Amino acid sequence: MASLIVTGRRWLLLGVGLLPFGTLAQDMSRVRHTIATLAAPHMHGRGYVRDGDQRAAAYLRQRFRQLGLQPLAPDYTQSFPLTVNTFPGKLQLDLSVGMLRFPVLGRSRKLQPGTEFIAAPESGPGKIGGPFSAAPIIHLDTLVFTDVAAQQRLLKRSWYGGGVAIRNADVPRLATLPLPLQQHLDSAAMRFTLVPKLTASLASIQAGQVRLDILESVWQKYTSKQDDLAAQVAVRVDAELKHDYQTQNLIGMLPGTAQPDSFLVITAHYDHLGTMGRRAYFPGANDNASGTAMLLELAAYYARPENRPAYSVVFIAFGGEEAGLVGSRYFVQHPLVPLPRIRFLLNLDLLGTGEEGITVVNGRVLPDAFQRLQQFNEAGHFVPSVAARGKAANSDHYYFTESGVPAFFLYTRGGPTAYHDVHDQAAALPLTAFSGVFKLITQFLASF
Ligand SMILES: [Zn+2]
Structure with missing residues (x-):
């Protein structure tokens, strides 16, 4: 309970610094642009045909650089291999x-x-x-x-x-x-x-x-x-099984002002399913250009001097998620920050809708943190509902959870249901809860 009181006060202070929320918070036209870029035809579904994953990674490196994130690996890049069946031709x-x-x-x-x-x-x-x-x-x-x-x-x-x-x-x-x-x-x-x-x-x-x-x-x-x-x-x-295809996670950091050796970690996978023959591709706007856009907005927010948090904040754009959580498993096996020093990890995947609110995987596993999240939402009316789930191996938080890192995976509910298909397009995303989720996350992370 003590931490909650401290939390409340810290939030009040932060709140004063954040008065012009509209201008300092996430910028929805930039969010739309990020999602449209990642879901565009020239990204080839961010998979393993025609350098889709590499193109998306190049774009994200550039965004990380512009935000002034510190690379936690050379050029932000942690490479790892995966084996994947692809459909590059006819x-x-x-x-x-x-x-x-x-x-x-x-x-x-x-x-x-x-x-x-x-x-x-x-x-x-x-x-x-x-x-x-x-x-x-x-x-x-x-x-x-x-x-x-x-x-x-x-x-x-x-x-x-x-x-x-x-x-x-x-x-x-x-x-x-x-x-x-x-x-x-x-x-x-x-x-x-x-x-x-x-x-x-x-x-x-x-x-x-x-x-x-x-x-x-x-x-x-x-x-x-x-x-x-x-x-x-x-x-x-035309199917091609690619062995040991080299892809990558991208990792940047903003050092903390008071306790830089403790970490809050924000993750989102940027890869998707690639192409299906010469013309069809999977845009993956909701899955997971939306979560990647949220990660970039949070990075932009914390990069501002007035929002610099006490703990260091690490931003990881994972590769290889759709191939079986390969990138996040690799990171947990080869961590670039000590896992026990991670105070909390938030994984963002499928944040493009939200008519009904959000679901929190691990909400039932970490009831105190979940209750805090719900209280912030009740006070701020950010999203219609915040629902809890138990453990699930359905996104990149999973191997962290298995290694004892406290983690939530957030996704939005309600609205369009395109999933892992060619209809998951940028223009179709309502982004109903995007702004609400952003505010909820910044309040929640300020409580650590
Ligand atoms: Zn997916």
């Missing part, structure tokens, strides 16, 4: 429609990568079928999971270079099939998963077959449902 799926059995006589429909289908994260490369030699796709009927005769029939099917289409809900049931049948299915050239929504992610492995996720509504529109031969297709997927 990604094509042509359905033969009309006369399925005679594709030459029918019409072919080209599905759009990004909006109608995507490559599954672990898809292997392949060039299968062509305009005059479409490959067959068999519908994997649910009967196959319960009926031995259906299993026997499928086992005898020859693939002729084709494969199966399976509903997303049935994918977990594949593991329940007899092993010879599982092996037979894996020996097909292709597997299509029919999904209600396209949600991309990254894999560090590559399968021995072409795997595509196709929007179920699109598939149903153009294929035959009665026939077990669902469609004939021509497919081209």
